[in-house]
Amino acid sequence: MNQEIQAYNERLEPADHEICLLLASTIDYELTEAASKIWHGHPVWFLDGNPIVGYSKEKKGVRLMFWSGADFEEPDLNHRGTKFKDASIFYNSVVEIDEDKLQRWLEKSRSIQWDYKNIVKRKGRLERLK
Numbered sequence: 001m002n003q004e005i006q007a008y009n010e011r012l013e014p015a016d017h018e019i020c021l022l023l024a025s026t027i028d029y030e031l032t033e034a035a036s037k038i039w040h041g042h043p044v045w046f047l048d049g050n051p052i053v054g055y056s057k058e059k060k061g062v063r064l065m066f067w068s069g070a071d072f073e074e075p076d077l078n079h080r081g082t083k084f085k086d087a088s089i090f091y092n093s094v095v096e097i098d099e100d101k102l103q104r105w106l107e108k109s110r111s112i113q114w115d116y117k118n119i120v121k122r123k124g125r126l127e128r129l130k
Contacts, residue, residue: 030106061092
C-alpha cells in the first residue's frame with residue numbers, strides 16, 4: 001500500500017480505519033496497474049493519469065467515489081449532478097461493504113472511463129475514453 005495512503009488511514013478512528021484498509025487493499029489488489037497517491041487531501045487511484053476511484057472521510061461516513069461511476073448502471077452507487085460522471089456510496093461499518101459488488105465496480109472502473117485528466121484543457125467538458 002502507498003505510504004501516504006497508509007498514513008491517511010492510520011489517522012482515522014478505528015471503525016473508519018478498518019473500512020479504509022479494506023477499500024485500499026481491495027483497490028490495490030484489483031487495479032494492480034493503477035498509481036495511487038493522496039490527491040486533494042484523500043486517497044485516489046489513477047489509470048494513465050486519469051482519476052478512477054478514491055475515498056474520503058466525510059460527515060456521513062467514508063465515501064467511496066468512482067469518477068466515471070454514473071455510467072456503471074449500479075443502483076447502489078449514487079450519482080448527484082449532471083455535469084460530471086461520478087457516483088459514490090457511503091460506509092459507516094466494514095460489514096456494510098459487499099466485496100463482490102466492490103470487485104465488480106472496480107472492474108467497471110477499468111473499462112468505463114471519462115477523461116478527467118484533460119478536463120481543464122477542455123474547459124470543463126468531459127469526453128469518454130472507454
